[in-house]
Amino acid sequence: MAKIDSVFNECIERLRTGETVEQCLARYPENASELELLLHTVVSLKEVSSLQPRPEFRARAKAEVLLAVRNRMMSQKHRSHSRFSWHRTWVPVAASAFTLMVAGSGTIVASADALPGQPLYSVKRTVERAQVAVMPSEVGKAKLLAGYTDRRVKEMGDMVEAGRGDDIEQVSASMVNDLGRIKSTIGSTRNLEKAAGQADTKSQAEKQRQEDPVPPSAAPKIAALAQSTPSIAALSGSSRPEQASKVEKADDEKIEMSHARSPEEVRKALRQSGERQKRYLEELLEKASAKDKPAIRAAIDKIGRAYEDAGRSEKD
């Protein structure tokens, strides 16, 4: 029996290199009758190697696994007697590397234009959640979320164009949710802000470093990624003006979300975004069919209130 086991295995290996069943049988004529039946089963079995995970699952799974891994790295950071030797310096590097890896896959790039109800939409949303989760600063998280609300408005326009105006309610609900998260995220930095106001030059530099999640070593990778992920481009150091103002801008002065450096500047940029998105949706309403108008009106109303709430200044 031992001999036939080995001969059979030898033939399996030969089939893997491209040999045919007949060629293998010719090598072992004394075992040919038994081998023939077995080897034809092996040929069927080889088809198993064509089993593949679904592409949308593959992309989502990678984002989720790397996010879980990254979270474990972060929690390890807080343990003084860890089996791992993660250093504090790994955290920003890991965050940017994570973003790069998660956003770099073909499926994820392809998911950028996905609309609700399409298979890749869950990939798009998972990547968004992952990017927010790994962003170390609260202001950075708020800016990312604000970028995603812009995406949601574009999705509404695309859905109306595609005759799916009835479905925009879930998009507007998701926007309201993200705007609520922006409010709570930048609200949690209020105490830090006060502390920063009393800080000396050294600590201001430290705060600036914390708000910039991109370590110098990761800059080329982020630049490569920026082509496929505009929101990352807006957050990377390269998109920041050379002379970023440290002084609060006047209320009527325009501020791009990507240039916002403090919670108050984020709120101001958010109020301006809210106005811009409202105008866009009103134009959409004018062009929309009678069937879609009620859903768009409801969205304008709901989103308008959410922007107002999230963008309300702490001074008000």
Place this chain on the structure above:
Amino acid sequence: MYTYLFANPIRYTIARDNTGNAAGCFLQSEGCQVQSEERIVQRAQEGDLEAFSMLYEGHFDKVYRYLALRVRDRSEAEDMAQQVFVKAFEALPTFKWRGAPFAAWLFRIARNQVVDAHRKSGKDSKTSLEDVTLLSAENIENKIEEKIAVETVVAASKKLTRAQRDVLALRFAAEMSIAETAKIMGKNEGAIKALQHSAVNALRRVLKQDSHGKD
């Protein structure tokens, strides 16, 4: 000479060089720098997420395929494949490079995961033939034929013993060598060859029985 190409500089691949050793490519400013899998594992152990991502890319499909044959339910296989990599990351500091490939260690984790799941559920998972996804066929006609063949094989393998299924999943879904399969299953190579023989023979009989049943 390495047997892979890197069309997209952001993607990574684990491949084998002409001596059969696994290797991978790291993105560098000037292109790819080939590194041994041992070095990639070492970097992952030091907390390098990029290195861990390479290991994930290089092994995920095979781990999924192995699980698809063992648990035989797509969503269970998907969940489990993710858990395998998270567990692998957690256990990475304990991994020692002693000549055995990283894949053998990874599949031991996957196998333990299956054993745990079977123990918890108290029975094997059922297979849904609709759950099998195939991508390799060139045209629809071939795809349909291939799908029937794979689904038939997957369904037939359900009737084998766990050890027989295990050896088939490792040898044909995960494409492990006899030596690697022996390490993962904790048996000697002779025993694995015998088990492989009996598993294929059992599968042949089930396939024959099933085809007669349809006639």
